[in-house]
Every structure is written in structure tokens, then in C-alpha cells.
Amino acid sequence: MAGIELPEETKQQEERSGAPDVVVGVAGAVAAADLRARAEQVVADLGANAASLRIVFARPGGDDEPTAGGENQGGEQNGTGGHEKGHPTLVSYTAQASGGDLWSPISANQRAVLALAASLNARVCIVLGPDLAGLQAHVIQLFTYAILERQCGLAMPIYPVGKYDGLLNTGILSPLSRALYGKRVRYPLTFDFAASGAMCERLAHGDAVSEASGLLWPVTVAATQTPQAVVGQVHIDVRHQVATAGLELSAVLGQLGGSMFEDMVSCASQWQRVRGSQAAPVWGNEQVQEADAAPIDAQPMLDSFLLGSKNLDEVWRLLLPPNTMLELRRLTRLTPEQFRIPDDVWASIVYDFALAWRLRTISRVHLMGALTPLYLGWAASYVREVSSMTSAATEQRVEQFTRAWEEKKPYLLSRWRWPDRFNP
Amino acid sequence: MWGQVEQSLHESMSRVMNKIATLLPGILAFIVAFLFFLLVGWLLSVLVRGILNALKFDERMSRGGNAISEWTPRITPTLLVARIVFWFCVIAGVVVGASAFEAGTSELIVSGWILAYVPRVIGAAILLLAGNVLARFASRSVLITAVNLNLSYARLLSMGVRWMILVLTGAMVLDHLALGGEIVELGFGILFGGIVLALALAVGLGSRDLVSRSLEREAARPVEVPQPEKVHHF
Numbered sequence: 001m002a003g004i005e006l007p008e009e010t011k012q013q014e015e016r017s018g019a020p021d022v023v024v025g026v027a028g029a030v031a032a033a034d035l036r037a038r039a040e041q042v043v044a045d046l047g048a049n050a051a052s053l054r055i056v057f058a059r060p061g062g063d064d065e066p067t068a069g070g071e072n073q074g075g076e077q078n079g080t081g082g083h084e085k086g087h088p089t090l091v092s093y094t095a096q097a098s099g100g101d102l103w104s105p106i107s108a109n110q111r112a113v114l115a116l117a118a119s120l121n122a123r124v125c126i127v128l129g130p131d132l133a134g135l136q137a138h139v140i141q142l143f144t145y146a147i148l149e150r151q152c153g154l155a156m157p158i159y160p161v162g163k164y165d166g167l168l169n170t171g172i173l174s175p176l177s178r179a180l181y182g183k184r185v186r187y188p189l190t191f192d193f194a195a196s197g198a199m200c201e202r203l204a205h206g207d208a209v210s211e212a213s214g215l216l217w218p219v220t221v222a223a224t225q226t227p228q229a230v231v232g233q234v235h236i237d238v239r240h241q242v243a244t245a246g247l248e249l250s251a252v253l254g255q256l257g258g259s260m261f262e263d264m265v266s267c268a269s270q271w272q273r274v275r276g277s278q279a280a281p282v283w284g285n286e287q288v289q290e291a292d293a294a295p296i297d298a299q300p301m302l303d304s305f306l307l308g309s310k311n312l313d314e315v316w317r318l319l320l321p322p323n324t325m326l327e328l329r330r331l332t333r334l335t336p337e338q339f340r341i342p343d344d345v346w347a348s349i350v351y352d353f354a355l356a357w358r359l360r361t362i363s364r365v366h367l368m369g370a371l372t373p374l375y376l377g378w379a380a381s382y383v384r385e386v387s388s389m390t391s392a393a394t395e396q397r398v399e400q401f402t403r404a405w406e407e408k409k410p411y412l413l414s415r416w417r418w419p420d421r422f423n424p
Numbered sequence: 425m426w427g428q429v430e431q432s433l434h435e436s437m438s439r440v441m442n443k444i445a446t447l448l449p450g451i452l453a454f455i456v457a458f459l460f461f462l463l464v465g466w467l468l469s470v471l472v473r474g475i476l477n478a479l480k481f482d483e484r485m486s487r488g489g490n491a492i493s494e495w496t497p498r499i500t501p502t503l504l505v506a507r508i509v510f511w512f513c514v515i516a517g518v519v520v521g522a523s524a525f526e527a528g529t530s531e532l533i534v535s536g537w538i539l540a541y542v543p544r545v546i547g548a549a550i551l552l553l554a555g556n557v558l559a560r561f562a563s564r565s566v567l568i569t570a571v572n573l574n575l576s577y578a579r580l581l582s583m584g585v586r587w588m589i590l591v592l593t594g595a596m597v598l599d600h601l602a603l604g605g606e607i608v609e610l611g612f613g614i615l616f617g618g619i620v621l622a623l624a625l626a627v628g629l630g631s632r633d634l635v636s637r638s639l640e641r642e643a644a645r646p647v648e649v650p651q652p653e654k655v656h657h658f
Binding site: 164165166167168242248249250252303304307308310311312315362363365366369370372373379 | 567569571574579582656657
């Protein structure tokens with residue numbers, strides 16, 4: 001759990017100034033000078049909108065450097081008026097040290113930002129990625145609008161990504177989250193999101209359930225703890241650069257997918273009651289993506305799948321029922337042009353792996369390693385299928401794909417409740 | 425003549441019956457002691473399981489890495505502790521039963537031999553169990569990692585690791601049981617040394633040209649600028 005250590009002087013200042021309207025927290029290390037410069041720019045860009053709001057900017061402390069404005073640990077005494085409405089206030093927070101995984105430190109910092117916002121009684125908390133790509137006036141405006149004007153408990157972003165980007169999200173995270181918790185959210189795990197004051201407390205402190213997996217899944221917490229809260233989405237023109245060099249796909253799949261499976265175990269009583277899904281209202285202008293002209297070579301991913309099916313048969317047999325194994329064998333006999341993993345087969349494979357995670361059929365590290373070639377097979381199938389589609393057609397295809405997961409949910413429920421009856 | 429044979433047979437039969445009659449109390453004492461400890465072991469394991477479940481032992485263990493479930497996923501820490509308690513009682517039952525048998529028959533050899541050999545058997549059983557678990561875990565780890573690294577000989581590598589560990593375990597178990605004497609050590613040394621030598625020869629002689637060509641190719645290859653990937657998984 002993230003800890004918030006505000007200096008006494010800052011606390012007294014906050015008490016004098018009253019609760020801030022918006023807390024904008026950066027969930028990762030960022031130089032104070034950079035944040036100050038960007039924050040002033042954002043406030044200037046917001047213009048009249050910012051004048052009516054008191055905005056506090058937060059960053060993780062501990063590496064403070066002397067700045068022109070003279071920021072101190074925990075508080076801000078800037079030369080433009082400090083706590084006046086329309087001017088940025090900088091504070092720092094302390095996040096608990098977390099593991100060196102891809103997403104754990106980000107989640108720890110996100111929780112710390114939310115805890116800070118809750119302790120300051122902010123009306124809105126906007127959490128942003130450490131690359132500051134999201135620190136733009138239109139992002140702040142849209143998030144604030146969704147929370148304050150449209151009464152959303154949680155606002156998630158929709159990024160303008162290409163059709164070959166974020167395949168792990170498209171293939172597993174988004175459809176699984178939607179099928180389980182009934183919220184049609186395109187990106188359930190993001191660098192940027194916004195929460196209302198009431199939601200901040202829940203997201204920051206949650207309970208053993210939300211912290212079991214280590215990662216913060218805002219949509220899961222919102223859906224399971226405050227089902228009545230509105231979850232909205234905003235189109236934001238932000239492109240994050242994820243440092244993927246040196247990262248193994250199986251390790252990332254293990255962390256993100258494993259975390260989601262762990263949440264499935266913890267929240268089983270809640271998601272088993274959810275039927276269908278609710279649309280999440282969307283605001284902002286959709287950024288039209290230009291179609292990628294160059295064809296993608298999916299053969300390496302297909303080769304990984306074929307190698308896996310040749311060697312991991314004995315492991316998959318422990319996890320998947322016979323009909324799925326038959327289907328996988330049939331797929332290996334197809335030519336690359338014919339190769340397509342049906343949506344329902346892929347959904348049932350992921351559901352079976354989630355069940356195996358719960359039952360500990362094999363070691364969880366092995367489980368996620370065994371899922372990797374299957375995922376690459378799905379990615380090859382998907383990339384080939386959408387390569388000739390326009391962005392709009394791709395979105396429709398993704399929607400159809402995600403619906404298949406919802407339709408397959410009764411299978412998950414049956415297996416989850418009576419695993420022995422369906423034992424392979 | 426026939427009378428003498430008949431008398432001799434009667435005497436033999438009576439000696440056998442005497443021997444059985446002498447052994448019976450001992451056997452009965454062994455069975456009673458063994459069954460008693462079996463019952464105690466079962467009761468204790470149920471009790472331990474109940475207490476650990478009440479204390480949420482599995483949940484507490486799973487917070488800190490959960491090494492047991494990673495190695496043997498189907499055995500929970502509670503089950504493992506309960507089984508250890510049960511088997512400890514079973515072994516104690518065998519030892520006490522042997523002592524009771526000895527007391528019942530006035531034969532000193534059996535229980536002395538069992539008491540001396542039981543620790544070796546326990547040690548060997550633990551070695552065998554650990555070796556099997558390790559072999560299964562390591563071979564599966566190698567298989568999955570090799571497949572994810574796109575190595576076409578993943579299965580061969582995995583089988584090699586499994587058999588290396590199993591052979592090593594077998595040799596250790598036999599050595600621990602003091603069976604086979606120096607033959608086991610010698611045989612194991614020859615087998616292991618042979619495998620290493622064969623691999624060294626295969627790489628050193630068989631792949632000499634391949635290695636040199638590969639090195640030449642690497643040296644002559646211009647520095648490649650990595651192409652940006654068009655597919656992004658995350």
C-alpha cells in the first residue's frame with residue numbers, strides 16, 4: 001500500500017486553502033522542473049477553465065532537485081501565486097517500493113496518487129503516466145468533464161492506437177475484463193485514468209482482493225466495489241512509449257494475465273453474478289488512424305505456435321479439454337493462409353487457463369509460459385485477418401470478437417463451479 | 425522304516441508349529457502396534473489439517489512466494505504438513521511394531537536391523553521424492569522456456585535434463601541405501617563422464633566447421649540497425 005507523507009507545513013497550507021478540485025498525479029519518476037514547466041503550460045492552455053479550478057500536481061518524491069521555483073519536499077511555493085485558483089501547486093508523495101516488474105511500480109505509484117487525492121479530499125484525481133505524454137490540456141479537460149460534469153466514478157482513456165498495437169489488450173485483457181465485469185471498456189489497464197473523490201478512496205485502499213494481484217485494475221475495483229458507479233471513456237490523443245527492450249513476452253503475459261487471473265479468483269463471487277455488459281459512455285473526438293500500408297509478416301508468430309503445439313502437447317493436455325485439443329490439432333494442419341483461431345475457441349482456451357490458475361493444475365509460471373505460444377497463434381491469426389481491413393472494420397471485428405467472449409461466459413461459469421465434471 | 429519316517433515328519437511338523445506359535449504373539453504385537461500408530465497418524469493428520477485450515481496456513485504461505493505450490497502445485501502446504509505427520513506416525517508404528525515383535529519372540533536380530541536401516545530408507549525415500557519433483561519441474565521449465573525461445577530441439581533438451589536428474593537421483597538413492605557398493609559410483613561416473621565427453625566431442629569435432637563458419641559470418645556481418653517492430657503486444 002502506498003503511503004502519503006505530507007509535511008506539516010503543506011498540511012497546514014492545504015487546510016488553509018481548502019480541498020483542491022483536481023489532483024493530477026504522475027505515477028512514476030519525473031523531474032520537478034519538467035513537471036513544473038509542463039504544468040504551467042497546461043494551466044495556460046486551459047485558460048478560463050483553469051481559473052475556476054484549483055489544480056494540484058503531484059509527483060513521487062525522494063529525488064528532488066533544486067528548481068527555479070524553489071519546490072520543496074511535499075509543498076510548493078511557486079512564484080506565480082502558489083495556491084490561487086488557476087495556478088499549479090506541486091506536491092510530492094511517497095510510494096512504497098515495489099518489484100522491478102513492468103507494471104508493479106506503476107500500480108504502486110497510481111495507488112499513492114489516489115491515496116494523496118483522497119487525503120486532500122479532491123473532487124477529481126487524474127493519474128498520468130511517467131512519460132508525461134498525457135499531461136495535456138485537452139486530457140485534463142476531458143477527464144475533468146467526465147468526472148465533474150457527467151458524474152462518472154471512473155473515466156478510462158481510449159488511445160489512438162494502430163490495429164497492430166496493444167494486441168495483448170485486444171486479445172486477452174479487454175475481452176476478459178468485459179466478459180467478467182460487464183463494463184465495455186476498451187483499455188482496462190492504462191497509464192492514464194481519472195477517478196472521482198469517492199472512487200479514489202476505494203482505488204487507493206481497496207481491500208485484499210484488489211491488492212492480491214499487486215496491479216491496480218481500476219475497472220475491476222469499480223465494477224466489484226461500486227457497481228452503481230458510472231464508468232466512462234474519453235478519446236485522448238496520447239501515445240505512450242513503452243520501453244519493451246529486454247522484456248520477454250512470456251514474462252509480461254505472466255504478469256498482466258496472471259494478475260487478471262488472480263483477480264478472477266479473488267472476485268469470483270462478484271463476476272459470476274454479472275450477465276452481459278453495459279456500454280461505457282464515450283466523450284471526445286476519435287482520432288482516425290491512417291491504415292498501415294505495409295503488410296505484416298505473421299509467419300514468425302505462427303511458427304512459434306506450431307513449435308508449441310509440437311512440443312507442449314503434454315502440458316496443454318493437462319489444462320485443456322479434449323475438444324479444444326482436437327481443435328488445436330486441426331489448426332496445426334491448416335496452411336498459413338487458412339490459419340484462423342475461431343473466437344470462441346480462443347475465449348475458451350483463456351478461460352481454461354484461468355481455471356488452471358485457480359486450481360494450480362501446474363505451476364503458475366509454467367502455466368503462463370504454456371499460454372504464450374497459444375497467444376502468438378491467436379496474434380498471427382488476428383493480424384492476418386485484419387491486415388486488409390480499414391480501422392473502422394477492425395474496430396467492428398474487435399467488437400464481434402469481444403462479444404464472443406461474453407457468449408462463451410456460461411462455459412467459464414460451468415467449469416469454474418464444477419471443474420471435475422469437465423475435467424480433461 | 426515307514427514308522428521312523430512318520431515319526432520324523434511328526435517331529436518336523438511339531439517344530440514348525442512350535443515356531444509359528446512362538447512367532448504369533450510377536451506378529452500380533454506388530455500388527456496391533458502398527459494399526460494403533462496408523463490410527464494415531466490418521467487422527468493427528470486430520471487434527472493438524474483442521475488447525476492449519478483454521479489458521480489459514482495456505483493463505484499465509486501464499487503471500488510469501490509460495491515455493492511449495494510452484495514445485496508441486498496440487499499439494500498445498502497444509503496437505504504437505506498433514507502428510508508428513510501421518511507418515512511420521514506410520515514409520516514410528518513400524519519401528520515400535522518391530523520392537524514389539526522382538527519382545528514377543530525373543531529374536532534380537534530383526535528389530536536391530538530395522539532400527540539401523542530405517543533412517544537410510546527414510547533418507548532414500550526423501551531423495552527419491554525430491555529428485556522426481558525436481559526432474560519434473562526442471563524438465564517442464566526447460567521445455568516451456570525453450571519453446572518460447574523458439575528452439576526446435578526443446579523436447580530433446582527437456583528430456584536430457586529430466587534423465588540427468590533422474591540418473592543422479594537414482595545413484596544417490598542407491599548410494600544412500602548402501603546397495604551396489606562401488607559399482608554404483610563407478611557406473612555413474614562412467615555414464616556421466618561419457619555423456620560429457622560425447623557432448624564435448626560432438627561440439628569439438630562434429631561441429632568444428634559449423635562453429636568456425638558461424639564465427640566468420642558473425643565477424644563479417646555489418647552492424648544491423650534494428651527495424652522497428654510493426655506488431656506491438658503491449
